[in-house]
Amino acid sequence: VTEHAVQLIVEDDLRRSRLTVFFRLLLAIPHLIWAFLWSIAVFFAAIANWIVTLIAGRPAGSLHRFLSSYVRYLAHLSAYLWLVANPYPGFVGEEGEYPIEIRLPPPQEQSRWKTLLRIVLALPAIVLAAALGSPGSIASGGSGGRNQSYSYNASGLGSAVAVLGWFASVVRGRMPKGLRDAGAYSVGYNAQTLAYVLLLTDRYPDADPTAMLGGVERPPLHPVHLLGDAHDLRRSRVTVFFRLLLALPHLVWLALWSVAAIVVAILNWFVTLFTGTPTRPFHGFLSRYVRYALHVAAFLYLAANPFPGFTGEAGIYPLDLEIPERGRQNRWRTGFRVVLAVPAVIVNSALGSSLLIAAIFTWFVALVRGSAPWGLRNLSAYALRYSAQLYAYVFLLTDAYPHASPLEGASPEQMAFDETG
Amino acid sequence: VSSRLAGRSALLAALAAVWAVAAYFLWQSKVPSSLRLPHLDPHRYFTTAQLSATASFSRVNSLIFWGTTVAQIGALAAYARWGVRWARESAAGPLGTGMLLGMLGFALVWAVELPFGVLDLWWQRRHHLSSVGYVGYLFGDWFALGGKFVFLCFAVAIVMGFARKLGERWWIAAAPVFVGLTLLFAFIAPYLTPMHRLHNASLRAAATRFEAKEHVGSVPIDVTTVHDITSLPNAEAMGVGPSRRVVLWDTLVDGRFSRPELQVVIAHELGHLARNHIWKAVGWYALFAFPGAFLIARVTRRRGGMGRPEAVPLSLLVIVVLGLLALPLENAISRHREAEADWMALQTTHDPAAATALFRRFVPTTLGDPSPSTVDYLLLENHPTIMQRIAMARAWQARGN
Numbered sequence: 001v002t003e004h005a006v007q008l009i010v011e012d013d014l015r016r017s018r019l020t021v022f023f024r025l026l027l028a029i030p031h032l033i034w035a036f037l038w039s040i041a042v043f044f045a046a047i048a049n050w051i052v053t054l055i056a057g058r059p060a061g062s063l064h065r066f067l068s069s070y071v072r073y074l075a076h077l078s079a080y081l082w083l084v085a086n087p088y089p090g091f092v093g094e095e096g097e098y099p100i101e102i103r104l105p106p107p108q109e110q111s112r113w114k115t116l117l118r119i120v121l122a123l124p125a126i127v128l129a130a131a132l133g134s135p136g137s138i139a140s141g142g143s144g145g146r147n148q149s150y151s152y153n154a155s156g157l158g159s160a161v162a163v164l165g166w167f168a169s170v171v172r173g174r175m176p177k178g179l180r181d182a183g184a185y186s187v188g189y190n191a192q193t194l195a196y197v198l199l200l201t202d203r204y205p206d207a208d209p210t211a212m213l214g215g216v217e218r219p220p221l222h223p224v225h226l227l228g229d230a231h232d233l234r235r236s237r238v239t240v241f242f243r244l245l246l247a248l249p250h251l252v253w254l255a256l257w258s259v260a261a262i263v264v265a266i267l268n269w270f271v272t273l274f275t276g277t278p279t280r281p282f283h284g285f286l287s288r289y290v291r292y293a294l295h296v297a298a299f300l301y302l303a304a305n306p307f308p309g310f311t312g313e314a315g316i317y318p319l320d321l322e323i324p325e326r327g328r329q330n331r332w333r334t335g336f337r338v339v340l341a342v343p344a345v346i347v348n349s350a351l352g353s354s355l356l357i358a359a360i361f362t363w364f365v366a367l368v369r370g371s372a373p374w375g376l377r378n379l380s381a382y383a384l385r386y387s388a389q390l391y392a393y394v395f396l397l398t399d400a401y402p403h404a405s406p407l408e409g410a411s412p413e414q415m416a417f418d419e420t421g
Numbered sequence: 422v423s424s425r426l427a428g429r430s431a432l433l434a435a436l437a438a439v440w441a442v443a444a445y446f447l448w449q450s451k452v453p454s455s456l457r458l459p460h461l462d463p464h465r466y467f468t469t470a471q472l473s474a475t476a477s478f479s480r481v482n483s484l485i486f487w488g489t490t491v492a493q494i495g496a497l498a499a500y501a502r503w504g505v506r507w508a509r510e511s512a513a514g515p516l517g518t519g520m521l522l523g524m525l526g527f528a529l530v531w532a533v534e535l536p537f538g539v540l541d542l543w544w545q546r547r548h549h550l551s552s553v554g555y556v557g558y559l560f561g562d563w564f565a566l567g568g569k570f571v572f573l574c575f576a577v578a579i580v581m582g583f584a585r586k587l588g589e590r591w592w593i594a595a596a597p598v599f600v601g602l603t604l605l606f607a608f609i610a611p612y613l614t615p616m617h618r619l620h621n622a623s624l625r626a627a628a629t630r631f632e633a634k635e636h637v638g639s640v641p642i643d644v645t646t647v648h649d650i651t652s653l654p655n656a657e658a659m660g661v662g663p664s665r666r667v668v669l670w671d672t673l674v675d676g677r678f679s680r681p682e683l684q685v686v687i688a689h690e691l692g693h694l695a696r697n698h699i700w701k702a703v704g705w706y707a708l709f710a711f712p713g714a715f716l717i718a719r720v721t722r723r724r725g726g727m728g729r730p731e732a733v734p735l736s737l738l739v740i741v742v743l744g745l746l747a748l749p750l751e752n753a754i755s756r757h758r759e760a761e762a763d764w765m766a767l768q769t770t771h772d773p774a775a776a777t778a779l780f781r782r783f784v785p786t787t788l789g790d791p792s793p794s795t796v797d798y799l800l801l802e803n804h805p806t807i808m809q810r811i812a813m814a815r816a817w818q819a820r821g822n
Contacts, residue, residue, distance in 0.1 A: 236510045239521075242528045248567045249520060249574035306512035307521040317512050 005108075005201040008188030009101040010216045014180060016086050016169040024083065024166065031077050034091055042070050046198050053115045053199050064107040067198045069093035075102040075191040078133065082158045083165035083175055084183035100184060102191045110202040122197045124361050125205040129193040131354045132186040133158040158186040160350035161404075164343045178404030181213055182347070185406045188212045207358065208375035209382050209406030221409035223324040223400050224392040226385050228304075232318050233377060235305050235366040243363065246307065247300040253310055254296050261289040265395045272334045272396050283326040286395040288312035291321045294388045301359035302372055303380035319381065321388050329399040337394065344390045344402045355383035382406045440708060447704050448754075450761045451696065451768075458812040459819070463791045466781055466811060472791070479790040481544050483797050489537040490745060496533040497738040500526050504734035511730075519581045519730035520574040526737040527573055531566055538562070545651075548788055553650050577733060584718075584728035591727055592714035599714075600707040604661070607699050611660040616643040616668055624674075627684045628667070628691070634769050635688070635695040641666040642687060648672050654786050656686050658693035665694055678782060681775035685766050692765025698758045705754055713743055748800055755803035763805070763813055773814040780810045 020027060049063040059067075073093030079085040079100035089098055114121060133156050161183035168176050189212065192205035206212065239246060268282040278286075292312030298304040304319040314320060333340060358376045365373050389402035403409060463472055507525050511518040542558050545551035553561070579598055583591035619625055619642040628642045647655075647670045654673040660666055667690040674683065693699070720739045721732035767776060783789055784807060790797070791807035798806065805813070 236507070238507065238525060238528075239510050242525070245528065245563070245567050245570050246521065246524050248570050249524075252571055306510050307517060309513040309517050311514075316514075 004192065004206045004211065005105040005203045006188075006192045006195045006205075007103040008184060008191070008212055009103060010099070010181075010184050010213065011101070012085050012099040012175075012180060012184075014175050014177060016083065016173055016175050018170055018173050020086070020088070021083060021166060021169040024081065027088065028077070028081050031080070031089065031091070035074065035077055038070060038073070042067065042198070049199050050115065050118070053110055054112060057112060058109050059107045059199050061107055064200060068104045068195075068200055071104060071191055071194050071198065071200060072098075072102050074194065075100065075187050078158065078187045078190060079183070082162040082183045082187070083169055084161070084180055084187055086175075100187055102188070102195075104195060105201050108201070110199065114202050115199060118197065118199065121204075122193065125193045125196060128207060128354065128357050128361070129190045129205070130156070131357045132156060133190045156186070157182055157347075157350045157354060158190075160346050161186070164346060167343075176404070177219055178402075179347075181216060181219075181405035181407060184216070185209045185212050206375045207373075208378045210378055210408070211375070213405075213407055216407060218407045218410040218414070219403050219405045221411045221414075222389055222403050223322075223398045224389045225322050225409060226381060226388075227320040227322050228318045230378070230381065232305065233371040233374060235302065235362075235370060235372050237367055237370055239305070239307065240302065240363060240366045243300065243302065247296065250296045250299065250308065250310070254293060257289055257292065261286060261395070268396050269334065269337065272329055273331060276328050276331060278326045278329070278396050280326060283397060287323045287397055290323065290388060290391045290395060290397060293391060294319065294321050294384055297384055297387065298380075301355055301380050301384070302362040302366060303359075303377060303384055319384070323392060324398055326397075329396065333399050334396065337396065340401075341390065341394050344386075344393065344404075347402070347404050348387050348390050351383040351386055355380055358383075379406075440712075443704065443708055447701050447708070448757065450757060450764075452761050452764045453820075456813075456816055456820075458809060458816050461808050461812050461815070463808055466808075467784055467791060471784055475784060475788050475790045478544075478548060478788040479793055479797060482541075483794075483801065485537050485541045485544070486801060488540075489534050492533040492537065493530050493741060494738070494745070496529050497526065497734075497741055500529050501735040501738040504529075505731045508730055515585070515728070515730050516578060516581050519577045519733045522730055522733040523573050523577040523737065524570050526734055527566070527569060530737075530741075531562075535559075535562075550653055550788065551651050580727050580736075581730075581733075584726055588728070589718055589722065589726055592711070592718045596707070596710040596714045599710050600703065603706050604703050607659075607703060608661050608664050611664045611666050611668070614645055614659070614668065616645040618642070619644050619669065619674070621674065623680060624683055624687065627680075628687050631684075631688045631691050631769050635691050635765060637665075637691050637695045640691060640694060643668050644671050644674060645669075646671050648675065652786070654678065654783070656690050658690040658699065661699050667691060667694070677786060678779065679775070681770070681772055682779040682782065685770055685772065685776045685779050688766035688769040689762045692762035692769070693758070695765060696758075696761055698762070701758065705751075709747060709751075713740075713747075716743060752799065752801070752803045756805050759804045760809075760813065763810055764817070767814060767817040773818045776814040777811050780807050780814070783807055 045063055045066055049059050049067060052060045052063065069092060071093070072095060073089070073091070076085070076089035076093065076098045079098070080087075080089050085098060085100045087099065095101070095103075161179045165175050165179045165183065168174070168179065189205060189207065195201050196203070196205055264282050264285055268278050268286065271282065272278045289312060291314060292308075292310070295304075295308035295312065295317045298317070298319040299306070299308050304317065306318065308317050314323075358379045362372050362376045362380070365371075365376070385408070386402055386404065389400075392398050393400070393402055467475075504522060504526060507522060508518050511521045513521065539555065539558065542551060542553060542555065546553075576599070580591060580595050583594045583598075587594055619628075625642060628640075632638065632640055643666050645668050647653075652672055653670070654677065655670045656673055657668050658665070659668055667687060669683075669686065673686065678686075717736050717739050718727060721727050721736050724732035724735050726732060727736060763776070767773060770776070784791055789807060793802060793806060804810075
């Protein structure tokens with residue numbers, strides 16, 4: 001696999017200025033106005049570039065430079081807004097000046113067919129980019145006056161990262177690495193999509209988070225992590241076509257199992273709170289439940305091919321889950337587990353919409369090609385892994401908090417090897 | 422060997438005798454055995470245009486039935502031959518793999534039946550009998566299919582579970598379970614259908630009189646809304662024990678039928694309840710379930726028996742073929758019950774004129790053929806024909822009632 005033409009470079013050190021984080025949205029106002037004005041100019045420049053590329057087979061140098069600066073600028077601005085980077089960005093999209101950088105290719109020959117149909121071809125990527133980078137929405141409820149209430153729905157990964165990262169950065173002066181990586185991935189995918197739409201490259205955006213964050217240090221291995229053959233991309237067209245219906249018995253069974261799992265989880269919570277360690281039967285039961293939920297979701301969302309078993313048994317499914325043995329857990333973290341899980345629930349919900357969109361696109365691709373796209377498969381695996389880590393955390397299978405980084409964690413040996421390399 | 426053979430033959434004969442005795446009791450009816458229906462000329466009751474329209478409508482319906490049946494059996498035969506290859510798409514162990522193969526077989530049947538379903542819908546819409554849209558049909562059917570998938574998985578789990586425990590004798594344990602499930606569905610079906618009480622006071626009063634006459638106790642008379650999907654008039658007796666009720670489709674009480682005609686309908690449905698027809702239907706199901714399950718067990722032996730997922734595709738074919746073979750008998754039993762309910766309605770209302778008017782009105786409103794061909798009669802008619810029903814009203818009158 002060749003490297004993508006549009007590269008994300010992450011040189012951020014995770015440190016954040018509390019003051020600029022606190023006022024981040026206000027500080028960004030000049031940039032937002034400037035971005036709006038620039039977008040108007042870009043609209044016309046993009047049309048001109050489309051006509052030039054269609055005729056000449058490659059973009060004009062000046063237009064390419066102008067549009068490249070715009071793509072870089074928006075990436076800087078998104079990174080600033082979503083707290084993926086700390087410094088105040090420049091206004092002209094300078095190259096190599098910002099910790100979250102987008103490296104764009106020079107003008108190149110492009111297929112005229114792809115150019116002609118660019119907007120249509122880009123639609124799936126635009127939808128996915130919107131899911132990753134949606135600014136979220138504010139909903140109002142109540143009857144007005146004192147009863148009026150407002151709620152913020154962080155539907156996109158970027159906005160979830162921004163909201164959660166804001167609290168973490170204000171308190172700690174540092175952005176959590178998981179959230180930073182997730183935000184950087186969103187910035188990168190949005191930049192690739194924009195570059196594709198604006199004809200800066202004819203390489204389709206790559207949804208693969210591991211490729212996007214190739215140069216970023218991997219987080220430590222989370223005790224709950226995925227196992228199995230990631231390269232098994234074959235999909236049976238028949239079972240793909242009827243996937244939702246085929247998953248129905250599993251969804252019914254999962255719903256029934258969930259009722260029992262909630263009861264057991266409550267009992268497990270009391271036991272762990274008093275003894276400091278979950279009981280073996282509860283731990284075993286909930287481990288199977290969490291693993292089974294992963295199998296079902298992997299099947300339903302086309303992250304794996306075979307019809308899963310009904311027992312959540314380990315080692316029988318291509319996308320499996322490593323769950324640690326029961327161990328002592330911090331009683332404070334146990335006592336407030338549900339409250340502590342709220343930020344992870346927000347991230348999980350944001351990833352859920354990306355997972356759904358990835359599944360829909362995978363459905364079409366797999367029906368035609370009989371295999372899942374590598375990038376979408378890895379995005380799905382990321383969302384499923386996070387979801388499994390959240391379940392494991394809530395059900396007290398581990399007290400390790402879910403790690404939001406799209407990168408699979410590495411063991412200390414692997415990390416040492418990576419550093420040597 | 423001969424003593425073993427004799428023992429088996431004796432057992433088989435004993436089982437056949439039990440079956441025959443049970444069938445005899447289930448077949449008992451209030452319709453006098455001496456009743457002879459007069460032969461009636463349809464042209465005396467219906468115009469030539471009406472008869473021509475119903476004949477044309479039934480002809481296409483019959484073609485759709487045969488097309489669907491041939492496609493279904495063809496698809497399942499192919500699936501029985503090659504469907505096993507999809508077992509490799511499962512990581513679910515034998516039971517789960519059996520479920521997957523069962524669902525895929527159903528999905529295949531659904532796919533090949535779809536064009537005939539659309540054709541049928543087009544035909545119904547053309548005759549203003551259905552107002553379901555094509556998009557609604559295509560996508561609404563997916564939800565129905567989902568329900569079937571879940572039930573199918575349950576059924577496969579029961580059969581394979583028993584087969585893995587009991588080997589070839591699984592059918593002895595599985596058949597009663599399916600009979601129990603049928604009874605359960607008969608009990609809960611009324612609670613799954615949205616309906617409301619009948620508002621018409623005079624009909625309710627008539628129903629109360631009929632309940633006393635037919636000794637069925639108090640039975641709710643409900644109405645269910647179907648006019649947004651069909652214009653066909655219908656009614657049914659549902660439930661067992663405390664869930665018993667008579668359900669009228671709102672297309673029956675939309676003003677097209679007179680009060681005496683509706684009273685005949687209510688008396689007919691109460692007749693079903695009075696004669697315990699739902700219990701009897703479950704009884705008949707039990708009589709077919711045991712030999713049916715036994716035959717499935719025998720046929721699937723060459724695939725290793727029902728304990729193995731490889732047998733599931735073949736079992737689907739066997740079920741459908743057995744269902745088709747049993748269809749004439751099943752329809753005959755159903756017609757027998759319906760004839761008894763008609764007789765009960767005549768005995769209760771003492772109004773053969775209203776019954777005749779009701780049956781005559783079914784022709785323009787349902788486009789049912791008053792006297793279908795023998796093949797259609799055997800395979801498609803689960804009620805007596807319109808002419809038979811009118812003839813029964815005449816015969817009832819002729820007996821001096």
